[in-house]
Amino acid sequence: MRYFSIAALFLVAGIFLFSCSSDKAQGAFVKVEHFKEMVELCKEHGLDAKVIRETKKAPRFFFKNLPQDFAKTENEQLRNEMFIHAIGPIILLANENIAKDREKLIKLSNQYSITSEEEEWLTALQKEYEAEHLSISELIERVDIVPVSLAIAQAAQESWWGTSRFALEGNAFFGEHINNTSGMLPKEHSKKITWSVKKFPSIYRSVRSYADKINRVDAYKELRDIRAAARKAGRPILGFELAQGLGHYSEQGDKYITYIQAVITKNNLEDLDRVRLVK
Secondary structure: OOOOOEEEEEEEOOEEEEEEOOOOOEEEEEOOOOHHHHHHHHHHOOOOHHHHHHHOEEOOEEEOOOOOOOOOOOOHHHHHHHHHHHHHHHHHHHHHHHHHHHHHHHHHHOOOOOOHHHHHHHHHHHHHOOOOOOOHHHHHHHOOOOOHHHHHHHHHHHHOOOOOHHHHHHOOOOOOEEOOOOOEOOOOOOOOOOOEEOOOOOHHHHHHHHHHHHHHOHHHHHHHHHHHHHHHHOOOOOHHHHHHHOOOOOOOOHHHHHHHHHHHHHOOHHHHHHOEEOO
């Protein structure tokens, strides 16, 4: 069982600074109301696309949501840039937290024995990844990062670059469905509809759910195998390569893979796969 504990919580001009054990989130999170405010905050906190690509470092400043007037912004280039600033740092944070678990797993795999506390942690992690039947070495292949370029490209595709109603009203960026009607329903739907779009309290929760899905669901084993092969060969984990394992993410199959790879290439998103959050 995971216990929620707040190490620090501050509220200053709408910005939350916190650290919690439930998602290990660390940094400054802000909820924005207007697109103009979002642009100004990016300037103020160093979210500059050119600088981030050149230095390979991103500030620990995160958006909790997209502003409600996001889709009404006519400057598509600026809007897409803001979308990348909203999703990119969040996936970096999720990857950072996943990497911590991975490092601990690797350490345990090299030990002759583990303590009762370590065993309890391992059991909880196996349950989280639906991998109770897997060995530690097999679990290590599941507990790994998702490239920033891949996450941004998929979020762009599934949410129309953040302009969809599901993204704006429920932080749903990856088209995750649930088998009941407790989530968000399409505006036009049958009375007999049995599914809905999963909603999230924040962008972080949406991104982390997506990353967990990629790492957990059997349909994405090919992607995980590609990633594991890159690890073994000492190659960087890149979105364009891993996209080849997304054949089951959409009914479009190979066409979906081609589209995601095209989004990555057109927007030079693989530059972001080498970016890390500042310490």
